[in-house]
Amino acid sequence: SSPASVITCKAAVAWGAGQPLVIEEVEVSPPQPQEIRIKVVATSLCGSDVAAWESQNIFPRVFGHEAAGIVESVGEGVTEFKEGDHVLTLFTGECKMCRHCTSNKSNICQVLGLERNGVMHSDRKTRFSIRGNPVYHYLGVSSFSEYTVVHWGCAAKVSPTAPLEKICILSCGAATGLGASWNVANVSKGSNVAIFGLGTVGLSVAQGAKLRGASRVIGVDINPEKGEKAKDFGVNVYLNPKDYDEPIHEVIKRMTDGGADYCFECTGDTRVTTTALQSCCDGWGLTVTLGVPKAKPEIAVHYGLLLTGRTLRGSTFGGWRPKSDIPSLVDKYLNKEIVVDEFITHDLQFEDINRAFELMREGKCLRCVMHM
Ligand code: CXF
Ligand code: ZN
Known part of the structure; x- marks a missing residue:
């Protein structure tokens, strides 16, 4: 031509x-x-x-x-x-x-x-x-x-x-959440998952966790309309921090006998990263960040959270190698394996x-x- x-x-x-x-x-x-x-x-x-x-x-x-x-x-x-x-x-x-x-x-x-x-x-x-x-x-x-x-x-x-x-x-969005769940965290069957921010990214994490057989997926968002929709994507429990007098990580720790196995930060607010880390359990709790902060990119973490075995892990695009992996995600959609x-x-x-x-x-x- x-x-x-x-x-x-x-x-x-x-x-x-x-x-x-x-x-x-x-x-x-x-x-x-x-x-x-x-x-x-x-x-x-x-x-x-x-x-x-x-x-x-x-x-x-x-x-x-x-x-x-x-x-x-x-x-x-x-x-x-x-x-x-x-x-x-x-x-x-x-x-x-x-x-x-x-x-x-x-x-x-x-x-x-x-x-x-x-x-x-x-x-x-x-x-x-x-x-x-x-x-x-x-x-x-x-x-x-x-x-x-x-x-x-x-x-x-x-x-x-x-x-x-x-x-x-x-x-971008739907792949990022699925990838964070599957590639970055490698969510296991029977686990407890907490997701902060229930937009497309957070709800894709939920879809990924559900497909991995997570037993409980807790979704946190200050917008109740987001909580409503979340049920359709695999979120079993919706929490609005505004409904509680105590910090939301205390609520999550009580619900999960000491903290979630996996937490996902999908808001881009670094204060929420701190909350997510506080919400995962001693020993093996993993917090994955997906959100991108607009302001104040520093994260505050009490060393005691790490001392007791938690991991904080960053990610971009859900860990997918974009050219190598994304075509197969499209095939999964065509095969109705993902929504x-x-x-x-x-x-x-x-x-x-x-x-x-x-x-x-x-x-x-x-x-x-x-x-x-
Ligand atoms: C983000 C990832 C980090 C920088 C800005 C864009 N990705 C997609 O929304
Ligand atoms: Zn994007």
């Missing part, structure tokens, strides 16, 4: 922190060497987009990192993808060459790991512009656009039979993307999927 040229299309552009996005005509450059250009079919809003939009200062910017689409063109040197392939985007990539990617112990690629400055990994430039002025990226994905460009290591080829408007949520559709509370037209931001901020959705 003929070499790719610039595409002009619609993107939802954030012009400043917390300001409603504006649908703009943007120029999307052709994929550079080692990159692919994707026609985004469906993209969902994740809490991290909202957090970055509220608190960071890189603008104008195209957010979005949970997406599914179809390869439109490929750059020089790309052999793994061709036009027409169905893909999920990956906010943390896998180069398959670095020390981490070859270690079998890590999903934190040294080359295509988390981008923080709004530019592409390779040349530190942007592929979006408006009348020649750069528009910045988010996490090397920027899916709130009809077309986007990503490194080939930041996309996973998936079964063309999978509905893109559903599996997009496996690109995905139930997390999608709202289907919106791309133009109504600001509604998704409002719903997420108000705690009134799990996943809003935008259809392009």
Whole structure:
């Protein structure tokens, strides 16, 4: 096929922190060497987009990192993808060459790991512009656009039979929770699990724990609407800390004869990390962090909690090696081994993307999927 040229299309552009996005005509450059250009079919809003939009200062910017689409063109040197392939985007990539990617112990690629400055990994430039002025990226994905460009290591080829408007949520939230449960904690049958934060990530942890045969899954959230929905995803006991005079970790310790086997922090509030660690048991209690703090990233931990044998373990993307593992998660969805559709509370037209931001901020959705 003929070499790719610039595409002009619609993107939802954030012009400043917390300001409603504006649908703009943007120029999307052709994929550079080692990159692919994707026609985004469906993209969902994740809490991290909202957090970055509220608190960071890189603008104008195209957010979005949970997406599914179809390869439109490929750059020089790309052999793994061709036009027409169905893909999920990956906010943390896998180069398959670095020390981490070859270690079998890590999903934190040294080359295509988390981008923080709004530019592409390779040349530190942007592929979006408006009348020649750069528009910045988010996490090397920027899916709130009809077309986007990503490194080939930041996309996973998936079964063309999978509905893109559903599996997009496996690109971040739903996979993160399942992976934390299965890969990071390795939840065992008969165990007690406590999950802090019952959004898509926390409820995916619950789904994972239930599928592993956990005997009790305790869900904690200060939003009672979240507690309501949680039952459908495997949470047996919902606790609202506002309903108790004593600290919630005391309640959990009493319910579990001394503390949960596994705790999961899915709120991004480091005070909750402390609570989670206090809620797991002596000897073998494990607390896994999944949330990403906006402010005060330091964690306060009394040494006595560690002295008595607890482990605090961090994670990104549920420990999944994004390219190697995510296609099989899509297959599990197609085989009805995991549920995905139930997390999608709202289907919106791309133009109504600001509604998704409002719903997420108000705690009134799990996943809003935008259809392009
Ligand atoms: C997060 C992971 C850590 C940095 C920001 C994004 N992932 C997805 O939501
Ligand atoms: Zn995300």
